[in-house]
Amino acid sequence: MIHLAYLDAGSGSLIVQAVVGGVAGAAVAAKLYWRRLVDRFRRQPTDRG
Amino acid sequence: MAAPDTGIRVEPGSFRDPANRVFHAGDEVLRGLGPEGARDWRALSGSAFFAELLAEGKVCGTEEVDPARLPGWTAVLRHERIPFVSHPYEWSFAMLRDAALLHLEILRRALSAGFTTKDGSAYNLQWRGAGPVFIDVGSFAPLAEGEPWAGYRQFCQTLLYPLLLQAHLGLDFQPWLRARVDGIEPDQMRRLFRGARRLLPGVPTHVHLHGAMQGRNARASTTEVRAQLRAAGYSRDLALATVRGIDRLVRRLDRRDEGSHWVDYQRTCSYTVRDREEKERFVEAAVRAAGTPGLVLDLGANDGRYARIAARHAAQVVAVEQDPAVVDALYRALRAEGERRILPLVMDLADPSPGGGWRGVERASFARRARADVVLALAVVHHLALGRNVPLGEVLDQLVAYARPGGRLVVEFVHPEDPMARRLLANKPDGLFPDYRRDEFARLLAARCRIERQQELPCGTRTLYQAVVGG
Numbered sequence: 185m186i187h188l189a190y191l192d193a194g195s196g197s198l199i200v201q202a203v204v205g206g207v208a209g210a211a212v213a214a215k216l217y218w219r220r221l222v223d224r225f226r227r228q229p230t231d232r233g
Numbered sequence: 234m235a236a237p238d239t240g241i242r243v244e245p246g247s248f249r250d251p252a253n254r255v256f257h258a259g260d261e262v263l264r265g266l267g268p269e270g271a272r273d274w275r276a277l278s279g280s281a282f283f284a285e286l287l288a289e290g291k292v293c294g295t296e297e298v299d300p301a302r303l304p305g306w307t308a309v310l311r312h313e314r315i316p317f318v319s320h321p322y323e324w325s326f327a328m329l330r331d332a333a334l335l336h337l338e339i340l341r342r343a344l345s346a347g348f349t350t351k352d353g354s355a356y357n358l359q360w361r362g363a364g365p366v367f368i369d370v371g372s373f374a375p376l377a378e379g380e381p382w383a384g385y386r387q388f389c390q391t392l393l394y395p396l397l398l399q400a401h402l403g404l405d406f407q408p409w410l411r412a413r414v415d416g417i418e419p420d421q422m423r424r425l426f427r428g429a430r431r432l433l434p435g436v437p438t439h440v441h442l443h444g445a446m447q448g449r450n451a452r453a454s455t456t457e458v459r460a461q462l463r464a465a466g467y468s469r470d471l472a473l474a475t476v477r478g479i480d481r482l483v484r485r486l487d488r489r490d491e492g493s494h495w496v497d498y499q500r501t502c503s504y505t506v507r508d509r510e511e512k513e514r515f516v517e518a519a520v521r522a523a524g525t526p527g528l529v530l531d532l533g534a535n536d537g538r539y540a541r542i543a544a545r546h547a548a549q550v551v552a553v554e555q556d557p558a559v560v561d562a563l564y565r566a567l568r569a570e571g572e573r574r575i576l577p578l579v580m581d582l583a584d585p586s587p588g589g590g591w592r593g594v595e596r597a598s599f600a601r602r603a604r605a606d607v608v609l610a611l612a613v614v615h616h617l618a619l620g621r622n623v624p625l626g627e628v629l630d631q632l633v634a635y636a637r638p639g640g641r642l643v644v645e646f647v648h649p650e651d652p653m654a655r656r657l658l659a660n661k662p663d664g665l666f667p668d669y670r671r672d673e674f675a676r677l678l679a680a681r682c683r684i685e686r687q688q689e690l691p692c693g694t695r696t697l698y699q700a701v702v703g704g
Contacts, residue, residue: 190249190250190251190252190351190352191249191250191351191352191383191384191387192455193381193382193383193384193385193386193455194386194447194455195446195447195450195451195453195454195455195457195458196443196444196445196446196447196448196449196450196451197385197386197389197443197446197447198381198385198455198458198459198462199446199450199458199462200385200438200439200442200443200446201381201382201385201472201475202381202462202465202467202471202475203438203442203446204438204439204442204475204478204479205471205472205474205475205478206471206474206478208470208471208474209471209474209475211466212462212465212466212467212471213465215465215466216461216462216464216465219461219464219465220461
């Protein structure tokens with residue numbers, strides 16, 4: 185929701201909240217980083233092409 | 234949004250969220266809500282959790298009034314007036330901790346009801362006596378599922394980090410908050426928590442990981458990261474778990490007691506029982522002479538003895554004391570007693586809070602906020618005049634300026650022969666303060682006020698004056 189974001193919440197500050205939210209939170213953070221990694225590999229061939 | 238000249242003035246500290254703005258109309262505090270803010274308010278005012286928070290006094294009293302009161306705004310709220318606005322750098326450790334815990338409780342209850350707060354600043358809180366109250370009603374908004382708390386960074390910078398500084402390092406946080414309106418940055422904290430300190434409670438995650446994540450994600454936009462978190466399964470339950478975790482951490486933190494010269498002041502100072510009794514009678518009569526004063530300022534309050542006497546007759550007493558340890562002890566005592574009329578604040582009278590933030594007015598200076606009906610300055614003048622070299626006339630100018638016109642000043646002059654004055658004079662060259670005399674003090678006071686009453690204490694080295702400012 186854009187309307188919540190009058191404040192710059194800070195990207196790192198958003199992610200760290202998942203990590204401090206216990207095991208389930210760490211799993212969310214791990215998933216986020218895994219997806220970022222996978223996306224990078226997927227994107228690379230297209231970028232080169 | 235400019236209002237026509239109807240005696241309405243904008244609150245300079247309320248500009249950050251453009252969805253709403255606070256105004257003063259005489260003694261009333263109004264909040265203008267734009268279309269979005271009005272929509273959020275409709276949802277909030279219909280919710281049970283908000284009604285409960287209002288009933289418990291945890292959120293400042295709020296009602297909707299005629300939108301015509303503030304032209305240009307979709308809806309208008311009227312808030313309960315906070316007796317004396319204070320800033321987090323004027324609070325003691327336990328005050329900041331209680332403020333943080335209230336903020337977390339409000340967020341937790343909001344999340345459970347499908348709402349959130351858009352920010353997490355210490356400035357969202359104020360005080361009714363020794364009880365914290367959440368004032369930023371414009372901060373509530375419906376929660377979007379999968380949304381982490383936008384106020385977490387602000388909470389760390391203005392509430393959690395200052396508490397960590399005091400609890401783990403024994404550093405007073407007040408100068409840090411006073412110097413930086415947005416609080417302490419994670420990167421500054423990381424430099425203070427090196428070595429074994431990295432492992433102290435709350436530090437590995439909220440300080441080091443937080444700082445590192447900020448660095449690594451500096452180029453990712455928050456919109457992008459929000460979408461990634463939602464896709465990875467971030468949920469309201471997780472947000473609640475995070476809030477509970479921070480709450481547990483904050484509850485574990487306590488002030489490191491480093492000892493303080495002023496803590497035992499009442500026991501070690503040179504008063505006899507008779508002196509004290511007469512002084513108490515004089516102060517009580519002076520406060521009573523003011524009718525039921527709305528605001529009494531007790532400057533140099535120490536353990537709050539005279540603030541408590543004043544509170545028998547006044548609506549609100551602000552007890553100012555420079556030593557954070559003394560203020561902390563006073564606050565804890567007042568909180569335990571459930572006292573709602575005395576607000577203890579940390580401030581050095583020789584270095585009062587300046588204006589801060591944008592244009593120097595976003596956070597009003599102490600001098601701008603202080604318009605007291607009665608000013609108590611007991612055993613204070615000699616500390617400023619002899620201890621800090623402030624010219625006697627200027628000491629009085631400042632004391633008078635803290636009172637409203639027609640208000641009363643109750644001031645104690647400690648004669649140069651008094652043991653406390655001699656102790657201060659012993660640290661300065663002889664003859665440095667030729668004007669520090671009782672007759673000169675009385676002359677300077679009479680030039681600024683109408684002296685109603687004066688009394689020498691039985692010890693013979695202290696005189697009390699009751700005077701009307703501008704009278």
